[in-house]
Amino acid sequence: MSPNALHIEDLVKRYPTGVEALRGVSLDIEPGKLFGLLGPNGAGKSTLIHCTTGLAQPSSGVIEIFGHDAIGAYEDARQAVGLAPQEPNLDWFLTVEESLDYHAGYFGVPKRERRERTAELLETFSLTEKRHERTRALSGGMKRRLILARAVMHRPRLLILDEPTAGVDVELRLELWHYVQKINQEGTTILLTTHYLEEAEQLCDRIAFIAEGQIVAEGSSEDVAERFGTTSLEDAYLALVGRKELSRSHIELTDEVAS
């Protein structure tokens, strides 16, 4: 049996301040799946992603990517992961083209392959005309495109998208999702965090809710809704954050009573 794309077991992350951001998280994502990790701000989503990609040091627990240890001898695990972070983290000194080229270089991609892949992704993400521009001169939308292009530059088998469409316009959002669905169909496993619940519902094979550093529900969107005794993912989410009164069905019912 082939190993899971991501296997997390009893992961704990305690910051020096004493804050426990992850409290024994266990999670498995099968290869080829599009997995949604949802939860309110501060629930532990980004910390979990940072621990998986080496940007945070777990306090304890196991993280394996396609069977490779991602904490100790992490070289093979990191090679298999691409990360599009929530906050733009582009190098101001580099041009668009250099950003892609250097990233692939960090992952050991040979020069000719880097050149071909850069041209391909610049075209895919409509960045060809901007290739010689410094990253700090790009608009917010262009930065988003570049961040996603950079994340897939070394052809990762597991792509982690941390709120990739936060603050982008509808056109770009749809464009990004089309690309994400395309590479998912081609075999790339995707771990996605988003605040857009409808998108998660439409795109993801499986969903997990995380709250206060713990996975509180996991399964298909129907499973998760059922777990909270609701009929939609949105209502389940509202139940999770204790704001059931904001449910659309509740508001519609209130309107009917008022009329």
Next chain:
Amino acid sequence: MSSRQIRFATLWRREVNRFMKIKKQTLGAPLLETFLYISVFGAALGSRVGELHGIDYVVFVIPGLIMMAFSINAFANNASSILQQKFQGAIQDQLSSPASPLELLLAFSLGGFARGLLVAVLTFVAASLLVDLPVDHLLVLIPSLCLVGFFFSQLGVLVGVRAEQFDDVAFAQTFVLQPLIFLGGVFYSATLLPQPFETLTHFNPIFYMINLVRYGFVGFTEVSVALSLLALAGATAALFAVNLRLFSRGYKLRA
């Protein structure tokens, strides 16, 4: 090239590319500064001072200036580069790559080393056009300059990793490094100082570095060459070990 070699070459290339993109600031300014020192201390004061320990004053000063250029640039490059990348978040791209702590540390170190070396070589070439600068002990000069460059590269990495704001880097450079260099005997011989300053100078590690480089160029030293080289090698190795530990732990780099 293996995957690891490509990775390391790219990490290092990024560091060199950074300072080459802002050449006026990273290469031009230090060269102008050194040229001004040579003009003031060599042409203006030198004619009045005459000789020090039988060496033309301007020739006596230039090895110290070359060492100063190497050290300050190696230090400033690494401290700024690491802090800037932490500030932008761009360092995450390298930290989430398969690169090991050793590869990351070496790439940063050699980036600063390359800038320091380039400025030092350009300073040497420019100085050679103005005065007849001998190279008496090449076999001492090369390891001395390499160790000085690597020591200050490591110091730059240490300050860059620990720094949380640009003020921290400026403080280290202006209030610690530059006074130590200026008081280490770049422009004078310690034997000319009254007590207790002559003795105090011997507690300044940079005094030994300047003497090593000066010995390599003009054959004059106020300290034991072998002992100074050994101490410098030890200090550089210790600093490297500290930095490697910080990179392995992800100190102020990873959450």
